[in-house]
Amino acid sequence: xxxxxxxxxxxxxxxxxxxxxxxxxxxxxxxxxxxxxxxxxxxxxxxxxxxxxxxxxxxxxxxxxxxxxxxxxxxxxxxxxxxxxxxxxxxxxxxxxxxxxxxxxxxxxxxxxxxxxxxxxxxxxxxxxxxxxxxxxxxxxxxxxxxxxxxxxxxxxxxxxxxxxxxxxxxxxxxxxxxxxxxxxxxxxxxxxxxxxxxxxxxxxxxxxxxx
Amino acid sequence: xxxxxxxxxxxxxxxxxxxxxxxxxxxxxxxxxxxxxxxxxxxxxxxxxxxxxxxxxxxxxxxxxxxxxxxxxxxxxxxxxxxxxxxxxxxxxxxxxxxxxxxxxxxxxxxxxxxxxxxxxxxxxxxxxxxxxxxxxxxxxxxxxxxxxxxxxxxxxxxxxxxxxxxxxxxxxxxxxxxxxxxxxxxxxxxxxxxxxxxxxxxxxxxxxxxxxxxxxxxxxxxxxxxxxxxxxxxxxxxxxxxxxxxxxxxxxxxxxxx
Numbered sequence: 441x442x443x444x445x446x447x448x449x450x451x452x453x454x455x456x457x458x459x460x461x462x463x464x465x466x467x468x469x470x471x472x473x474x475x476x477x478x479x480x481x482x483x484x485x486x487x488x489x490x491x492x493x494x495x496x497x498x499x500x501x502x503x504x505x506x507x508x509x510x511x512x513x514x515x516x517x518x519x520x521x522x523x524x525x526x527x528x529x530x531x532x533x534x535x536x537x538x539x540x541x542x543x544x545x546x547x548x549x550x551x552x553x554x555x556x557x558x559x560x561x562x563x564x565x566x567x568x569x570x571x572x573x574x575x576x577x578x579x580x581x582x583x584x585x586x587x588x589x590x591x592x593x594x595x596x597x598x599x600x601x602x603x604x605x606x607x608x609x610x611x612x613x614x615x616x617x618x619x620x621x622x623x624x625x626x627x628x629x630x631x632x633x634x635x636x637x638x639x640x641x642x643x644x645x646x647x648x649x650x651x652x
Numbered sequence: 653x654x655x656x657x658x659x660x661x662x663x664x665x666x667x668x669x670x671x672x673x674x675x676x677x678x679x680x681x682x683x684x685x686x687x688x689x690x691x692x693x694x695x696x697x698x699x700x701x702x703x704x705x706x707x708x709x710x711x712x713x714x715x716x717x718x719x720x721x722x723x724x725x726x727x728x729x730x731x732x733x734x735x736x737x738x739x740x741x742x743x744x745x746x747x748x749x750x751x752x753x754x755x756x757x758x759x760x761x762x763x764x765x766x767x768x769x770x771x772x773x774x775x776x777x778x779x780x781x782x783x784x785x786x787x788x789x790x791x792x793x794x795x796x797x798x799x800x801x802x803x804x805x806x807x808x809x810x811x812x813x814x815x816x817x818x819x820x821x822x823x824x825x826x827x828x829x830x831x832x833x834x835x836x837x838x839x840x841x842x843x844x845x846x847x848x849x850x851x852x853x854x855x856x857x858x859x860x861x862x863x864x865x866x867x868x869x870x871x872x873x874x875x876x877x878x879x880x881x882x883x884x885x886x887x888x889x890x891x892x893x894x895x896x897x898x899x900x901x902x903x904x905x906x907x908x909x910x911x
Contacts, residue, residue: 454748457722487773549853553653560855560878562775562824566655566697566908584910586655588728590750590775590824608653631728631750633692633911 442466442644443478445505447495449485449520458630458637464644472504480643481508484630485520489544489593490532492524502537509539509622514648516577517624522595522617525624531593540617540624542597551610559610562592569605569615569627575650577623577642578604578616585635587615587627595626621648655908656872656900657697657879658893659857660886662687665704667713674889685720691886692725694893695911699725700753700827700881703733711740715747722748732780732827738767745772753827755780756800759807759814762821769822778857779818780827783811783844796844803831815848826852827881829859837863837884845875857881865891865899872905 444455446468459466459482466482467474475481483505485492496502505525509515517525524536529544536544551559566586571578594613597603605616605625616625623643629636663670664684672680673687681687688699701721703714711734718731731744732753741752752772758764758779768777782803788795796811815826828848830841840861849856858877862868862885871877885891897907 453746454722454750457748458726461723461726486775557850557876558853560853562854563654564775564825564855565657565878567653582910586908586910589654590728628728631726633727635911637726 441478443475443481444468445475445481445483445501445521446470447485447492447499447501449487449492449495452484455482455484455518455630458640459644462637462641462644464640470499470501472500475504475508480514480516480646482516482518482643483521483525484518485524487520488531489520489524489529489536490534492520493534493536496524496537505537506539512621512648514643514646515622516643517622518630519591519626519628522624522626523593525622526595526597529593539622540595540597540602540619541599542595542602544593545596546593547610553610562590563594563609564590566632567607567609567615567627569607571605571616573604575604575618575623576646577618577639579642580638581635587625587629587632587636589615589627591626595624618650620650653906655697655906656877657857658695658868658896658900658907659698659700659879659881660691660696660893661700661702661859661881661883663702663704664714664717666710667717670704671887673887684717685724688721688729689724691893692727694886695897695908696727696893697908698727698879699729701729701731701749702753703731705734711743715743718744718747718749730778732778736761737764738771741768741772741776745776751776751778751825753778753780755782758818759798759800759809762817765818765821765823769824774822774824777823778825778827779815779823780829781811781814781818782829782831783841784831785841785844794847796847799831811844812847812851815852819852819854823854825855825857827857827859829881830861833861834859835884836861839863839867840871840875840877840880842870842875845871845877849876849878855879863890865896868896869900869903869905872900
């Protein structure tokens, strides 16, 4: 059973729908008792970091999440879920969970494309992710696969060795991290067509070790 | 770098497509869910549903369509038409849409943009704009005026100013429809698209006029659009989305080629 953490951050049902399509049993819940009984967790979310942290703290899920990740069980962060596992976010200048060393930064307002035109923010749409090494959750993806992003802030881990996927948008940013039993992506695998579903399916079969 | 998006638009009334869509073997598809599946498989980057259901009693039919689409395709899609309140938005988002589009409703009640952005995030709110070219006059300095109700009512609002106002009120994206070009299949309104896209910092989807692959190339390059909305060009099987993307890719436009 896969637990999808419900912390009132946007529409969490799209992840559940994708898992349902893949035939994977899951439950969207904020009940730590139910979450404890799951064998893996997805931590999704859309919205602002500050509000997300307020909700997590008020539900006691901040401490629960730190303990869960430390327990070694497979964990997948998506979008805002990925951002709030860092130490801080520039969005609302929020102190976050501190599970991943580093911070979340806003795309600078003066990013330009090759023709010198300002890049639009949010970074919204399909972009390539470069995976420099293999990982069980990111295996069997077509080389030219693209993923759906929608965000104005990007993860900046303190240690590049945690980064498993890089994306270019005026600057090179971390689109995916992998460390021990934790993987986290800035893009939306549940909205990225077949390659995105492949990542979710891989995660559902992953034991939590960072090796093939 | 980010790919330019190709977005088919489906008009729905009482839960059915308003025009049948011809697919393989000339099968007529009247079911919006099946049409969405076809376009998803052809490589659509996103899908726009426009609900033209007149009666509010039939809104639950559309919500059922949204739910079934969300179980079938795994790319973003938006729903517009008749969304008058945050509660209307919430119902559509909970049914599974990523984005909601407001058009005439936002002209009548601009605070709807802020309320939607505050409740669901800027990325959820698309400002749809129907625009007609008019003589330049003091209140319409760009020469493009916002019209509502399918172009029947002139609002006295300047299109460029309304786009900027929409952005500052929290819209995450603009869907810019030229009423003059709409349905002609003679090409997008390039000048209007470039004007708006170069002066706002949120993505702009160009809409109205696509009849040939060259039209998409022009609006994505010269028009500086971030995405192109298409309808008849794919509904009547003149082209598939894959054809259009292959053409654009061959002409140096970055589009998503693998799905």
